[in-house]
Amino acid sequence: EPEVTQTPSHQVTQMGQEVILRCVPISNHLYFYWYRQILGQKVEFLVSFYNNEISEKSEIFDDQFSVERPDGSNFTLKIRSTKLEDSAMYFCASSEEFQPQHFGDGTRLSIL
């Protein structure tokens, strides 16, 4: 069964550095998403992406964050000037229109 893959599984970065989290969505899906879960808290929506543009973003998704689909397969989340509070599990998901979202295993981001 096709699946969403995320790399790396764990990223440790110094505060202030930039990180890029990578995702390969399921190949025939057109809708892409990023979510995050801070330890002990709910899974939070960050951004949805369709037709090469952001369709909705949350209040969390400020100028520090950006997403890109650099080629036909990858979907990336870039976090600039990382802060301690950016430490979380980041999940990528993809879907067909109005269908369940398929999640990757997540990238655990630790900011030191």
Added chain:
Amino acid sequence: ILNVEQSPQSLHVQEGDSTNFTCSFPSSNFYALHWYRWETAKSPEALFVMTLNGDEKKKGRISATLNTKEGYSYLYIKGSQPEDSATYLCASLSSNTGKLIFGQGTTLQVKP
């Protein structure tokens, strides 16, 4: 209700017991209600997508109902097995951009 809320937060049952949990969600601007099963160290796996008031869906021993007018959904597990142990997440879709608002999850532990 402004948020998606789930209860109980955790549940411990014996193998063979039937159990159910609740998801409450905003009934305004409702598009769909998603249920996911999330095992430790794995990615959330879609169980159901429910859209219509009165919807009932079933997958093996797991079933779910939906009341969009009052804003709640129940998930039932009949004859719980140890492999049902997981966190069950519900999420409300309130726009056509795919943005899911998650509850905090119900963690089920089934003892053999």
